[in-house]
Amino acid sequence: MLGLLVGSFLNVVIYRVPVMLNRELHAQCAELAAEDAAIAALAGGAPAAFTGVAAAGPEVTQAPQRFNLLVPASACPKCKRPIRAYENIPVVSWLFLRGKCAGCGNGISARYPLIEILTGLMSAAVAWKLGFGWPAACGLLLTWYLISLAFIDIDTQYLPDIMTLPLVWLGIVAALIAPAVNGEPLPVDLRTSVIGAVAGYMSLWSVYWVFKLLTGKEGMGYGDFKLLAAIGAWLGWKMLLPTILISAVVGAVSGVVILSMQKKERTTPISFGPFLAAAGWLMLMFGHELVDRYLGLYTRHP
Numbered sequence: 001m002l003g004l005l006v007g008s009f010l011n012v013v014i015y016r017v018p019v020m021l022n023r024e025l026h027a028q029c030a031e032l033a034a035e036d037a038a039i040a041a042l043a044g045g046a047p048a049a050f051t052g053v054a055a056a057g058p059e060v061t062q063a064p065q066r067f068n069l070l071v072p073a074s075a076c077p078k079c080k081r082p083i084r085a086y087e088n089i090p091v092v093s094w095l096f097l098r099g100k101c102a103g104c105g106n107g108i109s110a111r112y113p114l115i116e117i118l119t120g121l122m123s124a125a126v127a128w129k130l131g132f133g134w135p136a137a138c139g140l141l142l143t144w145y146l147i148s149l150a151f152i153d154i155d156t157q158y159l160p161d162i163m164t165l166p167l168v169w170l171g172i173v174a175a176l177i178a179p180a181v182n183g184e185p186l187p188v189d190l191r192t193s194v195i196g197a198v199a200g201y202m203s204l205w206s207v208y209w210v211f212k213l214l215t216g217k218e219g220m221g222y223g224d225f226k227l228l229a230a231i232g233a234w235l236g237w238k239m240l241l242p243t244i245l246i247s248a249v250v251g252a253v254s255g256v257v258i259l260s261m262q263k264k265e266r267t268t269p270i271s272f273g274p275f276l277a278a279a280g281w282l283m284l285m286f287g288h289e290l291v292d293r294y295l296g297l298y299t300r301h302p
Contacts, residue, residue, distance in 0.1 A: 001120075002123060002140075003119045003120035003121070003122065003123025003124060003140075004090040004091060004116050004117070004119065004120040005090060006119055006123065006144055007090060007115050007116035007117070007118065007119030007120055007147075008088065008090045008112075008116055010115060010119055010144060010147055010148050010151075011112050011115055011116070012069055012074070013069060013148045013152075014115070014148055014151045014152055014155065016067070016068070016069055017069075017148075017152060017160060017162065017163065018152060018155065018156045018158070018160070019067065020067060020068060020069075021160055021162065023067060074088065076101040076103055076104060076106060077106075078101065078104055078106040079101065079103045079104035079106065081101065081102075081103035081104065084102075087102060090113070090116040090120075091113045091116050091117060094108060094110075094112060094113040095113070115147070115151065118147065119143075119144065119147055122143050122147070122281070123140055123143060123144075125285065126139040126140055126143055126284070126285070127140070129285055130184060130185075134178045134179060134187060135184040135185070135186060135187070138174050138178065138186045138187050138234070139185070139186060139284055141170065142167075142171075142186070142234050142280075142281075142284060143281060143284070145163065145167050145230075146277040146278075146280060146281050147277070148163065149163055149164065149167075149227060149273055149277055150273060150274040150277040150278065151274075152273075153223070153271040153272075153273030153274055153277075154271055154273075154274055157221070157269060157271050158221070158223060159221065159223025159224065159226065159227055159273050160223070161223070161226065164223055164226035164227050164229075164230055165226060167227075167230035167233075167234075168197055168226065168229050168230045168233050169233075170233075170234075171187075171193055171196075171197065171230055171232075171233030171234035172190070172193050172194060172197060172233050174186070174187040174193075174234070175187050175188055175189060175190045175192070175193035175194075175233070176190050176193075185235060185239075185283075185284055185285075185287060185288050186234055186235055186236075186284065187234075188234075188235065188236040192236040192237060192238075193232075193233050193234070193236060194233075195232075195236075195237045196229075196231075196232030196233055196234075196235065196236045196237040196238075196239070196240060197229045197230070197232050197233035198229070198232075199232055199237045199240055200225075200228040200229040200230070200231060200232030200233070200237075200240050201225045201226065201228065201229035201232075203228065203240065203244065204220065204224055204225045204228050204244075205225050207219070207220075208220055208222075208225070220272055221272075223273060224272050224273060224276060227273055227276050227277065227280075228240065228243065228244070228276055228280075231243055231276070231280040231283070234280075234284075235280065235283055235284060235287065238287075238291055239280075239283040239287045239291070242279075242283060242287060242290060242291065243276065243279045243280050243283050243287075244279075246275075246279040246282065246283075247272070247275040247276045247278070247279035248275075250275050250278070250279070251270070251272055251275035254270075254275070255270045258270065
């Protein structure tokens with residue numbers, strides 16, 4: 001039930017965070033354009049009041065409408081009708097409304113209840129695996145972050161710093177304040193967390209620059225470095241290699257299939273973040289068993 005409720009909130013995060021960042025970028029660009037126009041006007045001897053983006057008027061002086069994770073209230077994108085509380089019950093409301101807005105009948109994407117169900121199932125799996133206590137609390141937080149980042153990257157091909165960097169620090173803080181439990185995948189000890197964060201970032205950073213020097217092209221974005229650093233901070237440096245291997249293999253195979261089905265060129269960019277997030281979650285759930293069994297092959301005596 002907690003996972004379903006959080007999944008409903010993650011739908012808000014996935015949609016609104018890119019919009020918030022886009023609005024912030026446009027506001028900064030407008031400010032820079034206004035400053036450039038003012039400098040140009042002063043240099044040319046023009047009067048202080050001039051036309052353009054810096055011109056005084058209600059379009060410029062009016063404060064923009066607040067837009068964050070809490071306000072404005074959720075509404076139908078077509079008719080702008082506010083969504084009532086009983087229409088926002090995870091999964092149930094979508095089924096009751098038959099996937100349509102109660103006001104205008106506009107279709108509501110099935111992705112919303114699917115993300116809620118996915119979050120609920122993954123949260124239940126973490127609780128089943130890690131029990132009750134610090135490991136489960138850390139596992140749930142990491143799981144919810146990974147779901148959000150994966151779908152934001154799918155939608156925008158962008159992993160925002162506003163989410164990846166806090167996730168790195170949260171992993172280190174968890175290692176600092178939470179007691180490490182033997183046999184549990186997290187939290188890890190502080191030394192393992194810091195090494196994992198540094199190694200996670202530097203590994204993909206190195207691959208990025210080697211690829212760019214050899215081909216002159218960018219093979220991935222900086223957000224991928226930070227996401228792997230976050231996974232390293234939460235799970236430790238031992239989980240990095242299997243995470244990279246699984247995400248690379250699955251990503252390559254999936255990329256070929258997707259490009260073939262969509263009949264696109266090989267140069268078409270494909271988000272790598274979802275594969276990193278999925279591999280990181282698999283390492284959270286099964287990584288210790290896999291690593292211990294692999295290392296056990298070399299430590300057994302006849």
